[in-house]
Each structure stands twice: as C-alpha cells, then as structure tokens.
Amino acid sequence: QVSVPTWAEMGSVKKDTVAHKPAPAPQGGNLDSMLVMLQSDLSRQGISTSTKGLCASCQKPIAGQVVTALGNTWHPEHFVCTHCQKEMGGSNFFEKDGAPYCERDYFQLFSPRCGLCNEPILDVSWPRSAGECSDAQCFHEKDGQQYCHQDFYELFSTRCQGCGQAILENYISALSALWHPECFVCRECYAPFLQGSFFEHGGRPFCETHYHKQRGSLCWGCEKPIAGRCITAMARKFHPEHFVCAFCLKQLNKGTFKEQNDKPYCHPCFLKLFG
Incomplete structure (x- = not known):
C-alpha cells in the first residue's frame, strides 16, 4: 500500500531542500564581467579556475x-x-x-616637423643625403633644419631645364644645363635624339628639321633642310631644283617668274592663265 503525502508533508520536504542557483548576470555587464561571475560560482562549488591576470x-x-x-x-x-x-x-x-x-x-x-610644410616627418631614424632615398617619408637635414623628402628636393635639388622639376636620379648634361632623359627631346616635335646628335637654337635642342625651321632654312617646296645653294623668293627659301612653275613645273630662276596668289609661274604659263 502506497501512502500519499499530505500537503503539510509536501511543504516540509520543499522547505528542507536547498537549491543552488547561479548568481544573476550583471545588468549591462560585458563578457569579461559575466565570465568573472561564472568563475566565482565555480569556485563556490569547489571547481578550481584561474584568470589571465x-x-x-x-x-x-x-x-x-x-x-x-x-x-x-x-x-x-x-x-x-x-x-x-x-x-x-x-x-x-x-x-x-x-x-x-x-x-x-x-x-x-x-615627430619633428618639416621646415617647409610643417607636417610631421614619419621616418626620423637618421637623416638622408640627396639621392639616397626615394621614400616620401624620408628625413633630410640641411643647415640644421629637418625636411620631409618631397620638400627637401623642392627646395634644394637641381632642376631639369626641360620640365623644371627636381632631378632625383639619371640625367643628361647638355647645353650648360641638366635634363631628365625623357625631357631632352626636340622642343618642337618632342622626338628623342635616338642617334645622340641634336641641333641647338636659342639655347634649346631641336631635331634637324625643326632646327632649320627655326632658322628659316627649310625648302618651301620639299620641306627639307637646305644645306647648300638656295633661291630666296617670295620671302621664302627653295632648293634651286624645287623652285618651279606652279602650273608646268618647269624649274625657274630668280627674277624670271611671275607671282599670282602667292605662287610662282613662268612667263608663258602666267600669260596663258592670267593674261
């Protein structure tokens, strides 16, 4: 026979039973606070734990x-x-x-400040001499003043005669000046001097064609340089063989032609066309 406990008996059993409840989580606490609280609970139950300091x-x-x-x-x-x-x-x-x-x-x-732009110099391990460093964070010193890489070259480096910018590495020395290799080109057509030779006019380098153009010594007929004999007519210069009648293409001589609409004609063609 099984006896059913009375309400009083059930209450006494409940009263004598002790329940271990975890400590409430801190309101608004972070993960470390929760872990510390858990560590405290484990310690009360005899479980060994350790912190990280x-x-x-x-x-x-x-x-x-x-x-x-x-x-x-x-x-x-x-x-x-x-x-x-x-x-x-x-x-x-x-x-x-x-x-x-x-x-x-x-x-x-x-960090120390650049003497020109006043920005902090990021790499201050040692001063660099000109040409030694290409990093924009380098530290250079001149006359007791520190400069960032960019401003140091802006103030003290040699300038290219072509572009006016600082020369940091390779250069060409010509016409009593220094040039970036890519800047030493014909100042009219910007063609490089592949054979290493150039012509000078007014302190600037030119290819042969544009040198003669600057000097006014290009043939008006073939647009090639005139190195020998030439004919000057109509305020222009011609190779003798290229000074020809604009209609029949017969070679002309100075003083034996007629001019019409800025073109030369021999006498027969001039009379035929305009007489």
Whole structure:
C-alpha cells in the first residue's frame, strides 16, 4: 500500500531542500564581467579556475580575451590610445613614457616637423643625403633644419631645364644645363635624339628639321633642310631644283617668274592663265 503525502508533508520536504542557483548576470555587464561571475560560482562549488591576470587599466581579473603589451595584460576594450582613446588591440601602436599611442597620434604629437610644410616627418631614424632615398617619408637635414623628402628636393635639388622639376636620379648634361632623359627631346616635335646628335637654337635642342625651321632654312617646296645653294623668293627659301612653275613645273630662276596668289609661274604659263 502506497501512502500519499499530505500537503503539510509536501511543504516540509520543499522547505528542507536547498537549491543552488547561479548568481544573476550583471545588468549591462560585458563578457569579461559575466565570465568573472561564472568563475566565482565555480569556485563556490569547489571547481578550481584561474584568470589571465589583472587588467592594467581597470585592475579587474581578465577571464576572456586578453591583450599583452608593454609588459602588462589588458582587456581588449581597455588597451586604447592615450590621446584619442581608440582601441588598439589589432593595430600597430607606439610607446611614449610607458603609455601606448596609435600611429597617427604618436607622429602628430612627437615627430619633428618639416621646415617647409610643417607636417610631421614619419621616418626620423637618421637623416638622408640627396639621392639616397626615394621614400616620401624620408628625413633630410640641411643647415640644421629637418625636411620631409618631397620638400627637401623642392627646395634644394637641381632642376631639369626641360620640365623644371627636381632631378632625383639619371640625367643628361647638355647645353650648360641638366635634363631628365625623357625631357631632352626636340622642343618642337618632342622626338628623342635616338642617334645622340641634336641641333641647338636659342639655347634649346631641336631635331634637324625643326632646327632649320627655326632658322628659316627649310625648302618651301620639299620641306627639307637646305644645306647648300638656295633661291630666296617670295620671302621664302627653295632648293634651286624645287623652285618651279606652279602650273608646268618647269624649274625657274630668280627674277624670271611671275607671282599670282602667292605662287610662282613662268612667263608663258602666267600669260596663258592670267593674261
């Protein structure tokens, strides 16, 4: 026979039973706070646990993710730039007087400034001489003043006679000046001097054709340079064989032609066409 417990008996059983409930999660707490609370509960139940150290910022135990830097451990959200308070757990950082700084603030606060643009010089490990470095972050020094790479060359480098920009590497020396190789070309057609020879006029280099054009010594008939005898007529120059009647193409001599509409004609053709 099975006896059914009375209500009083059920109440006494309930009263004598002790239930272990987990501590309530902190309102608004983060993951580390919840893990610390769980660690406390496990310790009360005799389960051994260990922390990852105390956070150097808040001095509370670290039970979750940890950042190790500057000889200390930190909660990730507490390892921040001393100046802007930005989290730096996965970023490069710099140390100054034992405090961490993000890269941007470190250079803005502590790097020397360029003597021309006043921007921070990012690479200050040693001064560089002209031509030694092509990195825009290089540090150069002249007369006791520091300069960024770009402004150093802007102020002190030799200029190309062609484009006026700084010469940093290879150059051509010609006509008492220095040139970038790509700038030493004919100043009229910009063709390079593939054979290494050029013509000078007014202190500037030209190919043969445009040298003669500058000097007015191109044949009006064939547009080739005139190196020997020439005929000057109608304010132009011609090879003798290219000074011909515009109609019959017979070779003309100076003083034995007629001009019409800026063209030369022999006497018979002139009379036939315009007489």
